Amino acid sequence: MAQTDTINDTNIDFGMLAESVGYRLRRAQMNFFAKFTEICSDLGISPGLFSVLVIVEKNPGLTQTAVAQALGNDRSAMVAAVDKLESMKLIERRPAKNDRRSYALFMTKYGQEFFEMSSRKVSDYESTMMARLHSDQEKDQLIDMLKRLS
Amino acid sequence: MAQTDTINDTNIDFGMLAESVGYRLRRAQMNFFAKFTEICSDLGISPGLFSVLVIVEKNPGLTQTAVAQALGNDRSAMVAAVDKLESMKLIERRPAKNDRRSYALFMTKYGQEFFEMSSRKVSDYESTMMARLHSDQEKDQLIDMLKRLS
């Protein structure tokens, strides 16, 4: 079989990917998410668990499936998530008043403090990333465009 | 234990997430990626395999690890990927000329045709998504901002 030279170029042509919005979106999101995951990890949770906290904090009394639907997850994924957050004393399951099948999810007092501290760190991170944009107006435009692509 | 009403609001408060660039980035990317995955699936490949094709097509003769580095993957992930693409007769491993450890990756003729057909479909999809933006200038600005966030 014919043997061939390999190329070890540090300057690789990404072809259509270079100017593809889908690829750029993915790259930016992965970069953003990597640091966010790290922050969450320092807090002892995962990004998914943090998103559950956000929903429960702003919408006390939600059902597990309601939270799952809000986040676009399967409700089966909620079990382990709520188990974990409950074992950390951050949220609690209370039996629903008029439906013995379901639980209502609530923040504990400690969970509230934990959440405020956590979301402060997350907001700080957001701010440092936003410094890469030129203006608040640009940021608003970015969010607007991203919403249109969702 | 006190029982409590559940809330089944369709109008859920996403709190800090609603105006968070990180969250919006994730949402847009996931939405974008879901359809992209579907297109790839129709072609019989995965998004990861498609990205390998893009790199190999534009950079013939690359080593497996070079492709892995370009894509930010571990080189161990490349084995199954190249196995699959080779079994589909899309690319081929040729023994490297001056290094008996490594292979040089090349597109087959059929792989070339397959890739052109595939990237056409992917580009079409990109175009339909870009229709949600107001202008080409807006698209350029979006890509520019996304690059800054990477």
Place this chain on the structure above:
DNA sequence: ATTCTATTGTTGTACACCACAACAGTTATT
């Protein structure tokens, strides 16, 4: 030359994530 270190492809493993099916208990509908 010989030894030591680095690299390549490869395999195995472990872990996170996610979708899906199934189930018992409960509620809603007919």
Place this chain on the structure above:
DNA sequence: AATAACTGTTGTGGTGTACAACAATAGAAT
């Protein structure tokens, strides 16, 4: 009263991904 629909839960399988280890090979050091 019967049937369908929904809740939390468990299990399973697929997928992606990071990491360690290995033999073969290459490069560097002495």
